[in-house]
Amino acid sequence: MTVAEVRFSPAALLVCDGLEKAAALQMLDAIDLLEADPSSAPCRKRSFRGGLWGIPVRDRHDDWLIVWELDPRPSPRSVHRRRSVA
Numbered sequence: 001m002t003v004a005e006v007r008f009s010p011a012a013l014l015v016c017d018g019l020e021k022a023a024a025l026q027m028l029d030a031i032d033l034l035e036a037d038p039s040s041a042p043c044r045k046r047s048f049r050g051g052l053w054g055i056p057v058r059d060r061h062d063d064w065l066i067v068w069e070l071d072p073r074p075s076p077r078s079v080h081r082r083r084s085v086a
Contacts, residue, residue, distance in 0.1 A: 006035045007071075026059045030066055038070070 008016055019027045034043050034055065046054030046065070055066040 006031060024059050027057050027064055027066075030055050030057045034066065034068060038068075043068075 016031070030042075033040065037043065043055055044053045045056055048054060048067070050069075052067055052069050055068070057064040057066060
């Protein structure tokens with residue numbers, strides 16, 4: 001199992017902070033899963049060109065897609081969440 005550090009773009013960090021305040025548990029669980037094991041099947045439900053992956057998340061009000069990629073720097077254990085789409 002690979003463990004990763006999840007880093008956010010500034011805009012995604014603001015969204016994540018808002019989700020924590022709103023207790024959006026499904027979204028936070030998906031981020032925790034990405035951090036715990038980015039190579040798992042749930043973290044790679046959607047595949048896009050250029051090494052991007054997507055995790056679809058549905059909560060009570062919205063459908064989300066966490067789009068992420070492996071960090072291109074030497075450590076293959078880092079992932080970077082690029083954006084969330086509502």
